[in-house]
Amino acid sequence: MTETVEDRTDIAADIESVPELLAHALRIEEDAEERYLSLAEQMETHHNNEIARLFRWFAGHEAEHAQEIRERMACMPLPDIKPWDYKWQGAESPEAVDYAEVRYTISVREALELALAAEKRAFDFFGRIAAVAKDPEMRRWAAEFAEEEAEHVRLVEKEIARLGPEAPAPVEDPDPPNEPL
Amino acid sequence: MNEQATIKRKASDYKSEVKPVWCPGCGDYHVLLALTRMLAASGTPPEDVAVISGIGCSSRIPAYTNCYGFHGVHGRALALGTGLKIARPDLTVLVMSGDGDGFSIGGNHFLHACRRNVDLTYVVMDNQVYGMTKGQPSPTTDPEWDSALAPGGTGIRPFHPLVIALASGANFVARAFSGQPNETARILHEAVMHPGFSFVQVLSPCVTFRPEQAEWKSQVHPAPVEPTDDPARAARRIMTDDGFNIGILYRGDRPVLTARATRDPAPVETLERSFAT
Numbered sequence: 001m002t003e004t005v006e007d008r009t010d011i012a013a014d015i016e017s018v019p020e021l022l023a024h025a026l027r028i029e030e031d032a033e034e035r036y037l038s039l040a041e042q043m044e045t046h047h048n049n050e051i052a053r054l055f056r057w058f059a060g061h062e063a064e065h066a067q068e069i070r071e072r073m074a075c076m077p078l079p080d081i082k083p084w085d086y087k088w089q090g091a092e093s094p095e096a097v098d099y100a101e102v103r104y105t106i107s108v109r110e111a112l113e114l115a116l117a118a119e120k121r122a123f124d125f126f127g128r129i130a131a132v133a134k135d136p137e138m139r140r141w142a143a144e145f146a147e148e149e150a151e152h153v154r155l156v157e158k159e160i161a162r163l164g165p166e167a168p169a170p171v172e173d174p175d176p177p178n179e180p181l
Numbered sequence: 182m183n184e185q186a187t188i189k190r191k192a193s194d195y196k197s198e199v200k201p202v203w204c205p206g207c208g209d210y211h212v213l214l215a216l217t218r219m220l221a222a223s224g225t226p227p228e229d230v231a232v233i234s235g236i237g238c239s240s241r242i243p244a245y246t247n248c249y250g251f252h253g254v255h256g257r258a259l260a261l262g263t264g265l266k267i268a269r270p271d272l273t274v275l276v277m278s279g280d281g282d283g284f285s286i287g288g289n290h291f292l293h294a295c296r297r298n299v300d301l302t303y304v305v306m307d308n309q310v311y312g313m314t315k316g317q318p319s320p321t322t323d324p325e326w327d328s329a330l331a332p333g334g335t336g337i338r339p340f341h342p343l344v345i346a347l348a349s350g351a352n353f354v355a356r357a358f359s360g361q362p363n364e365t366a367r368i369l370h371e372a373v374m375h376p377g378f379s380f381v382q383v384l385s386p387c388v389t390f391r392p393e394q395a396e397w398k399s400q401v402h403p404a405p406v407e408p409t410d411d412p413a414r415a416a417r418r419i420m421t422d423d424g425f426n427i428g429i430l431y432r433g434d435r436p437v438l439t440a441r442a443t444r445d446p447a448p449v450e451t452l453e454r455s456f457a458t
Contacts, residue, residue, distance in 0.1 A: 034193065042205045080189075083218040084367035091361040099210045100360055100386065100395065106205070 014087040015129060018137050022069065023078040024093075025145050027086060028122055029066035032095035033059050039102055046104035051111050058115055062095070065148070094121035095149075105173050109163055116156040123149035188224055192217035195227055197247040204312075208359030208385030208394075209239050212306050215357075215365035215383075216275070217246065223370060230273045233262040235287060238313045239279035239306035239385070256286030259294040259303060266301045267440045273373060274301040281311045284320040284340045291342075295349035295378055297438045302372045302379045305342065306359070308387035308394065316390035328390075342382050343419045347412045347431060352377030354415065354431040358401040359385040364427065371429055377437045384425075397425070404428035 015021050036059035043052035088094060095118045102114070126146035133139045195217040203209050220230060230248035234240035235258035243250025249272075253261045262276035283291055283305045294303065309326075311317040318331045320340035327334050346354050353375040357365040365383060372379035384401065386394035404426040409415050415431035 038210065039205070041200045042203075042210075045200050045202055046205060082222045082367075082370075083192075084222075084363045084370075086363065088363075092363065098360070099214075100206055100208070100388070100398065102205045103388070104205045 015133075015138075018135070018141060019073075019076055019078050020081075021129065021138055021141055022073050022076065023081055024086060025126075025141075026066060026069045026073070026078070027081075028093045028095045028125070029062050029069060031093040032097075032118065032122075033062035033066060035096040035099075036062060039097060039099075042102065043104070043106075048104055048106065050108065051106055054108065054111050061152075089125070090121075094125045095119065109160065112156055112160045112163070116153065116160065119149055119152040119156055123153055188226075190221045190224055190226075192221045195220045195230075195246050195248060197245055199244045201241065201245050203238060203241070204387075204389045206386075206388035207238070208308065208383075208387070209242070209306055211359035211362045212239070212277075212304070212365065212383055212385055213242060213245055215359070215362040215369060216242070216277075216304075218362065219366040219369040219373070220248070222366065223373070225273055229271070230275065231262075231265055231269075232275050232277060233265065234258050234277045235279075235282040236313075237279040237282045237311070238308075238387075239277060240282055242277045256282055256288075256290065258282065259287060259290040262301050262303075263294060263297065263299050266299050270300070270439060275373070276301060276303045278303070278305050279312075279319075280305060280307040280309060280321045280340075280342075281317075281319040284342055288320070288340075292345070292349045295346050295351040295380065298350055298352055298377045298435050300376055300378070300437045300439075302369065302381065304369065304372075304381045304383060306383050306385040307342070308385050308391060309339075310387050310390045312387045312390055341420070342380070343430065344416050346380040347416045347419070350378070350435060351380045351431075352433040352435050352437075353379035353429070354419075355379075355381045355429045356404075356427055357381055357383045358397060358425075358427050359383055360398050361401070361427065368429060375432060377433070377435055401425045401427050404430060408432050410434065 015024060036055045040052045040055035040059060043055060086093065097114045097118050123146055126142045126149060130139050130142035130146050133142060192214065201210065201213065227248045232243040232246050232248050232250045234243050234252050236255035240252060243252050251261055258276045258278050262274050265272065266274040278287065307321055309319055309322045311319050316328060316330055318326060318335045322335065323339060324336045325334045343354050343356060353372055355368045355372060357368045359365060368381055372381050384397055386397055402425060406418065408429040408431060410432055412431060412433065419430060
């Protein structure tokens, strides 16, 4: 889908208040934590323990971020939003790694790249709101969240850089797909 | 299902401790997510929900929820679910199945469940293949799909579950896509809240035997028209769409079948006399 200026305006216009923005911010972290835990379980089930540990590490970070948001908004009642009424641009909250992108043979580099893409989506989400929201308080919150996401992007990029330029050897798949005979 | 907004529940409250063994990348993970999000949004306590299934990858789903569940025999999930709903109308009954279990082995039950119109929701996770048994074509498989187990394709016209459901009397018909878990949760919520037999076909890709289904993500689109209460119009739309229209396609208002008796049963003595020679 081609992104347009209209898209950028729409998303900021749809989120109308600071409590609504904070509800979205919390949902982003909670969904990301839930997704990483689920993916870690998948990897454990399929004996890819290295990636399972990595996903659990990410889940722990997302849980910390969610807790920080909860503490900061402790006195602010948040709107009760049904899952389908959140105003995401895509099918899910931006920081949740897409289940469909993960395979049981996934490598460290591939897992980190999925995480990087998720962090970039979250950065983009808050960045758009910070750029076009009319309420200065919303802009301030969104800019702060965007900066946090930018820090996460840098962190993951650093981890990817530590892997070095060499592509790892392909993981052997003992049960290759689409070859039933 | 009565919405119970007073108790705030999370999707994780509806998940069990059992870890799914689906292939990573399977669409069914998203369906489980949509199901638990829908239940959390409704606030229905887990003990007031029954998740019933047959056999197949998708039919593992009751074990992954902490609702009441029954992992039944192949193709018979609707028979189990119908009996349960008749006996316990207070429960929210969700019957979860796959395209093989639901449309081949359970095809006859599907027709008559639509016809009876008992108040339950039937969700079929359709990946157009028997994934659990290594990739045989299912009733919804394209006739041209060439595979090691069906060289050259089956050449058999695919089963069209949404039209069959309409023709057989289902009171609510919708199509969802697993890769849109929030939209799927909304559709499931509407299905559960609608009286009578609700049928939801969820396109749920099989990453292992149908990797080309990854393209579904870019092929699905919202249904361009509002739901209709005219089954003939709904059928025409479904027969002529591209198979990727997502949304609620039909809402009917047929009377719901319950266990109520229209008159008192005859005394046992009367029945005995009728059989006496």
